[in-house]
Amino acid sequence: MPPPSASRKFMYPEQSVPYSLYINRENPDEVFAKLDKPAKLQLEERPTFLKVGALATVKGSAYMEYGKTKVMASIEPPRELSKQTRKIGTLGIVTCTLKYAPFAVMDPTCISRKETSMALALKKALEPVICRHEFPYFQLEIKVIILDDDGCALSTAINCCGAALVDAGIATYDLITASTVCKYKDVEFVNPNAVIERLVSTISDTDSDEHGIVVTASLAAVDQITECFQKGYLKPETVKQLTEHTLTINERILDTVRYVLFKKVKQQLEREKVVNDVIESENVEENKTFSE
Structure with a gap:
């Protein structure tokens, strides 16, 4: 006869309960009432930390902290396409892969949906920046991992x-930058956090009040917008x-x-310069020794 612990395990198999069931679904108006509304519109960036060349195992990489949001990007060396794929065109192909760390968000059930939409928006934003004619019949792979999402993850x-592409030596037309702004009930939130973004995203589009998120990627030198991602109900003006x-x-x-x-x-x-000075000094010493 099996021990009691084994029989209990057989009778009551372990089941996984979605984490989203433990999240309190508050009323949007109650969530909005608790938010800190900006007293004055300040079009400034968050405290930012950027490190280029964060990974030594890839061609180019960058690590960025935008407030509490943490992102790592890596650029793989361009690889040649197969003969069948070459029929698509002469320009190089750019592929973007975006993944969320399991601990990056409070509700893991939304990860797959966010990964798909953000990877597509990332590809649309970066393609016009890269000089794809520089590597015809080659594919450039860009990988991104979101380590922590406290809003503005896409931007x-x-x-x-953009910084990782420069570190990789990939030819670009300009430096690309992006930012996020959202609006709800006549209040504009610059660099919204995850709570505000989640609030705006959960509101139905049939709501009469304006609500939505706008993410804009631009090239300053050529005065061009490469991607304008908009979600929600917002008037054209x-x-x-x-x-x-x-x-x-x-x-x-x-x-x-x-x-x-x-x-x-x-x-x-x-x-x-230091390396060249050392080599030059070594050459001088060798020449002295040889002359003697």
């Missing part, structure tokens, strides 16, 4: 990928206003990205 991923605000924030982020990349190049040139 942070775009910014991180509101979308225009929110887009203008995101472009202003993009300019602030661009200054940060430029500074980090400039510092990276400067450090690399200094290291190369």
Whole structure:
């Protein structure tokens, strides 16, 4: 006769309960009432940390913290396409893979849906930036992992990928930057956190109040928008206003990205100079020894 523990395990098999069942579904109006409304509209970026060349095992990489949101991007070396795939065209193909860490969000049930939509938006934003004619019949693979999502995950991923492309030496037309702004009940939230984004996303489109999220990726030097991702119910004039605000924030982020990349190049040139000085001194010593 099997022990009692074994019989209980057979009679009551373990079952997985979705984590979403433990999340309290509050009324949107109650959630909105608890939010801290901005007293004044400030078109500034969040506290930002950016490190280029974070991974040594890939061609190019970058790690970015935008507030509490953390993103890692890596660029694989371009690989040649098969003869059958070459029939698509002469331009290089860009593929984007975006994954969420299991601990990145409170509700894991939404991960697969977010990964699919964000990977498509990321591809649309990056394709116009990359000089695809530089690697015809080749495929460039971009991988992104969201380590922590406290809002602005898509725009942070775009910014991180832009820095990683420069680190990989991939030819681009300009530096790409992106930002997120949303609106709900006549209140505009710049760089919204995960609570605000989740609130706006759960509202039905039949609601009479304006609500929605706008993510804009742009190239400052050529004055071009590569991607404008909009979700929710917003009037055309509101979308225009929110887009203008995101472009202003993009300019602030661009200054940060430029500074980090400039510092990276400067450090690399200094290291190369040190190495060249050592090699030159060794050559001088060898020449002295040979002459003696």
